[in-house]
Amino acid sequence: MRITVIGCGYLGAVHAACMAKLGHQVVGIDVDHRKISALSEAKAPFFEPGLESLLREVQETGRLTFTTDMSAAAGNEVHFICVGTPQKKGENGADLSYVDASVEELLPYLSPGDFVVGKSTVPVGTAERLSNAVQAQEPAAHLVWNPEFLREGHAVADTLQPDRFVYGVSDGSEEHPAVAALDEVYAIPLSTGTPRLVTDHPTAELVKTAANSFLATKISFINAMAELCEAAGADVTRLADAIGMDDRIGRKFLNAGIGFGGGCLPKDIRAFMARAGELGADQALTFLREVDAINMRRRSRVVELARELCGGTLLGQRITVLGAAFKPESDDVRDSPALSIAAQLQLQGAVVTVTDPKALENAAKRFPELHYEGDVDAAISGSDALLLLTEWREYVELDPLTLIGSVGTARVLDGRNVLDAAKWRSAGWAYRGMGRP
Numbered sequence: 001m002r003i004t005v006i007g008c009g010y011l012g013a014v015h016a017a018c019m020a021k022l023g024h025q026v027v028g029i030d031v032d033h034r035k036i037s038a039l040s041e042a043k044a045p046f047f048e049p050g051l052e053s054l055l056r057e058v059q060e061t062g063r064l065t066f067t068t069d070m071s072a073a074a075g076n077e078v079h080f081i082c083v084g085t086p087q088k089k090g091e092n093g094a095d096l097s098y099v100d101a102s103v104e105e106l107l108p109y110l111s112p113g114d115f116v117v118g119k120s121t122v123p124v125g126t127a128e129r130l131s132n133a134v135q136a137q138e139p140a141a142h143l144v145w146n147p148e149f150l151r152e153g154h155a156v157a158d159t160l161q162p163d164r165f166v167y168g169v170s171d172g173s174e175e176h177p178a179v180a181a182l183d184e185v186y187a188i189p190l191s192t193g194t195p196r197l198v199t200d201h202p203t204a205e206l207v208k209t210a211a212n213s214f215l216a217t218k219i220s221f222i223n224a225m226a227e228l229c230e231a232a233g234a235d236v237t238r239l240a241d242a243i244g245m246d247d248r249i250g251r252k253f254l255n256a257g258i259g260f261g262g263g264c265l266p267k268d269i270r271a272f273m274a275r276a277g278e279l280g281a282d283q284a285l286t287f288l289r290e291v292d293a294i295n296m297r298r299r300s301r302v303v304e305l306a307r308e309l310c311g312g313t314l315l316g317q318r319i320t321v322l323g324a325a326f327k328p329e330s331d332d333v334r335d336s337p338a339l340s341i342a343a344q345l346q347l348q349g350a351v352v353t354v355t356d357p358k359a360l361e362n363a364a365k366r367f368p369e370l371h372y373e374g375d376v377d378a379a380i381s382g383s384d385a386l387l388l389l390t391e392w393r394e395y396v397e398l399d400p401l402t403l404i405g406s407v408g409t410a411r412v413l414d415g416r417n418v419l420d421a422a423k424w425r426s427a428g429w430a431y432r433g434m435g436r437p
């Protein structure tokens with residue numbers, strides 16, 4: 001099929017490359033010239049495992065091109081909207097200006113029988129509004145909501161082999177023409193048995209925000225248990241192992257630590273609360289305020305633990321923060337708990353050095369006041385305390401016996417509960433975890 005992908009960020013660039021991989025003829029469109037020229041040379045403008053080799057592979061076939069010119073959408077049959085919906089400044093709601101602008105710009109290029117397919121995470125009700133705009137321009141075009149569930153760091157696999165597809169169509173029926181069109185787009189993953197659900201517009205929009213709210217709640221639940229474990233002298237990692245063996249609960253997303261961050265979960269739960277308020281259903285989501293509060297409390301708890309670990313004061317302590325990205329295998333620092341903790345430590349008088357294998361450039365743009373060091377050995381040398389805040393494999397695999405010779409004082413705070421506490425202690429380190437004795 002001939003496909004347009006509007007927005008070439010973490011979602012759109014991966015989606016465009018994957019659609020070409022599935023055999024379609026794809027053009028990726030973005031207003032950012034820098035992004036487009038990088039992508040045109042098969043260079044990923046951000047770090048995502050497997051993306052660059054996929055870009056090279058599909059660009060060699062001639063099936064994938066990039067441009068800043070919206071008129072390239074003309075003649076295509078399916079137009080995906082993959083632009084960002086960040087949190088509005090000073091408010092909880094989502095900023096829909098990029099979604100609105102991209103649909104508005106696309107309208108003149110629509111032909112009868114075209115499909116506009118929303119993938120961005122939007123407040124419920126957006127699809128109906130955009131559907132009206134599409135039909136006012138071209139009555140024989142259709143708007144579908146087809147939410148994306150990809151995780152950064154696993155985005156290529158999540159797009160090519162997702163857990164499920166959700167198609168939100170205006171009448172919620174299997175007979176809607178968009179269902180056959182999307183079945184053709186996703187023919188390969190569907191042929192391997194990937195389930196797909198057809199719903200109405202609002203249900204499809206809510207599926208995404210409900211899924212992210214559930215994931216956020218699961219993380220905050222285990223972090224609340226970590227607070228209790230700390231108070232009671234229990235171990236939250238063993239507790240998670242034990243409750244996770246009940247397959248109604250499951251062990252995934254039960255890792256207690258410094259809490260969730262990133263460009264999705266924090267802003268999505270806030271936008272969801274804001275939208276529920278507009279709909280007069282705010283009571284249904286007041287629990288998400290608590291989910292958010294538990295999450296934010298983790299960040300101050302780490303600072304307190306670091307102070308305790310450093311003997312009661314942070315003043316002048318040389319602290320090495322291992323990890324700046326909001327999670328491993330990503331260079332994304334949007335709402336990264338690691339960076340927010342590093343900044344708080346520095347404000348309280350610590351001499352902070354941040355290291356990360358991929359995210360330092362983005363981190364320096366967001367927090368220019370912090371000190372960054374790309375070489376992990378140099379970052380650790382002479383340190384008074386190591387704080388493992390993003391669980392990159394190379395940090396998890398650090399050898400406590402080798403390291404002890406290069407630090408000033410052997411103290412480690414394991415913000416993600418990924419280190420072997422007994423091994424670090426027996427090597428001579430003062431070890432603290434999150435919700436572990």
Ligand code: UDX
Nearest residue numbers: 148149150151152253254255259260261262264326327
């Ligand atoms: C999330 C959803 O998982 C994805 O389905 C959706 O499409 C977009 O939002 P992403 O933001 O890429 O994806 O990251 P995710 O893997 O969900 O992690 C989010 C945050 O939660 C990270 O900061 C991570 O470190 C943290 N986390 C995750 C925990 O603290 N504990 C866990 O057990 C799992």
